[in-house]
Amino acid sequence: MAKKPGTKxxxxxxxxxxxxxxxxxxxxxxxxxxxxxRLEFTTHLRESLEQHHGGLDVxxxxxxxxxxxxxxDECRSFGLMSSHKVVIVENAADLxxxxxxxxxxxxAQSPNEGTTLVLRGTIxxxxxxxxxxxxxxxxxxxxxxxxxxxxxxxxxxxxxRHNATVQPDAARMLVSLLDGHMTRIDTELAKLxxxxxxxxxxxxxxxxxxxxxxxxxxxxxxxxxxxxxxxxDPRIGLENLRTLLETSREPALKxxxxxxxxxxxxxxxxxxxxxxxxxxxxxxxxxxxxxxAEPIYDLSRRASAEAAADxxxxxxxxxxxxxxxxxxxxxxxxxxxxxxxxxxxPADHS
Numbered sequence: 001m002a003k004k005p006g007t008k009x010x011x012x013x014x015x016x017x018x019x020x021x022x023x024x025x026x027x028x029x030x031x032x033x034x035x036x037x038r039l040e041f042t043t044h045l046r047e048s049l050e051q052h053h054g055g056l057d058v059x060x061x062x063x064x065x066x067x068x069x070x071x072x073d074e075c076r077s078f079g080l081m082s083s084h085k086v087v088i089v090e091n092a093a094d095l096x097x098x099x100x101x102x103x104x105x106x107x108a109q110s111p112n113e114g115t116t117l118v119l120r121g122t123i124x125x126x127x128x129x130x131x132x133x134x135x136x137x138x139x140x141x142x143x144x145x146x147x148x149x150x151x152x153x154x155x156x157x158x159x160x161r162h163n164a165t166v167q168p169d170a171a172r173m174l175v176s177l178l179d180g181h182m183t184r185i186d187t188e189l190a191k192l193x194x195x196x197x198x199x200x201x202x203x204x205x206x207x208x209x210x211x212x213x214x215x216x217x218x219x220x221x222x223x224x225x226x227x228x229x230x231x232x233d234p235r236i237g238l239e240n241l242r243t244l245l246e247t248s249r250e251p252a253l254k255x256x257x258x259x260x261x262x263x264x265x266x267x268x269x270x271x272x273x274x275x276x277x278x279x280x281x282x283x284x285x286x287x288x289x290x291x292x293a294e295p296i297y298d299l300s301r302r303a304s305a306e307a308a309a310d311x312x313x314x315x316x317x318x319x320x321x322x323x324x325x326x327x328x329x330x331x332x333x334x335x336x337x338x339x340x341x342x343x344x345x346p347a348d349h350s
Contacts, residue, residue, distance in 0.1 A: 023049055025116065025138055026115065026136040027108060027111055027117045027136055028118045029133060029139040029140065031092075031119075031141060032141045032142035032143045033143065033144065035183075038142045041140065042120065046058065049116060053082065055081070055083065056084055057081055057084070058088065059088070060087075060089075060090070061090070062091055063091035063092045063093065064091050068100040068103045068104070071089055072103060074087050074115075075112055083114065084116070085115050087116070088120065095119075096129070097125065105129050108129060108135075108136065145180070145182075147172075147176075150185075151174075151175050152171075154175060158189050158193065161186070161190075162189050162192075162193035163193060163197075164197075164202065165203070167207065169293075173214075174189075174210055188214050189205070191213060193205065195213055225244065225254070228240040229259060229262065229335075229339040230339065231343060234336065234340035237336035238333060240336070241333060245329065252328035253328075256331070259332070259335050260312075260315040260316065263308075265283070265296055266296055266312070266342075267309055267312040268282060269283050269296065270299075273303075274305045279297055303346035304346070307342060307345075308346075318331040
């Protein structure tokens with residue numbers, strides 16, 4: 001069944017949306033630096049085809065070593081065990097080039113009805129072949145997703161693959177902690193679903209659960225470190241600092257980073273609060289999550305923009321000074337006292 005050439009959609013596809021895959025497509029191009037999406041879409045294609053045809057033969061080639069004749073002969077031949085076959089070519093741009101392009105153009109004019117050809121790789125070189133492909137299939141760019149789309153994907157993935165519900169702030173926190181790496185997010189979702197599963201096997205993944213189980217050493221400790229410096233009593237702040245210095249393997253660097261990040265969050269949310277904006281929306285943008293969010297919101301509602309800015313600048317100056325060789329412990333002690341003073345009198349600016 002022939003298809004008219006498509007145009008670019010918000011999914012990054014020519015020829016249609018892979019999320020609503022049509023088993024009648026005969027040539028699929030999946031390209032881009034997002035290797036997880038390339039593999040995920042391939043899995044989706046195979047599942048859809050297997051369900052539609054009742055069985056499937058799968059053949060794989062590497063475009064770096066295979067010849068065009070090998071691949072196209074396999075595409076044109078009949079399946080041995082099933083009525084339909086999938087031919088997958090990795091590094092396809094290295095196969096479909098120069099003298100080989102006319103061979104694939106001829107095949108794309110009338111692809112075998114019993115075969116779905118999947119061409120994958122980080123790059124794809126467009127040209128006349130694209131128009132021929134989109135008559136019978138789709139060209140899909142698997143590029144990086146922005147923060148909001150990754151958070152939405154995280155929630156969908158948890159529900160579909162891991163029998164779990166992810167709270168919105170937990171999804172955003174996962175994306176932030178794992179730098180948007182979809183393979184790592186998926187792996188952590190499986191662990192979190194197991195950790196949070198109830199008697200019925202279903203799990204609810206919260207930001208606190210994420211904070212307890214996910215991230216590298218700095219990130220896993222970050223939320224606890226920050227909350228310990230929001231007490232208005234400077235003696236408690238200094239005691240917490242001493243405890244952290246005794247128990248952390250990279251104490252000064254980690255604590256300085258945590259305090260600067262905390263001051264940045266307070267400054268960002270305070271600026272919005274003073275302008276009458278949506279504080280929680282600003283907190284989400286500033287990556288404020290979990291139980292530790294409420295003290296930050298409370299301080300930001302009571303703080304002056306000038307005091308919050310001064311606190312942030314003090315952290316930035318302390319960080320710069322420590323990198324120039326000043327005593328990091330003295331700087332952290334001064335910051336601990338400054339955070340306590342801010343927590344006690346967040347509106348004071350001096």
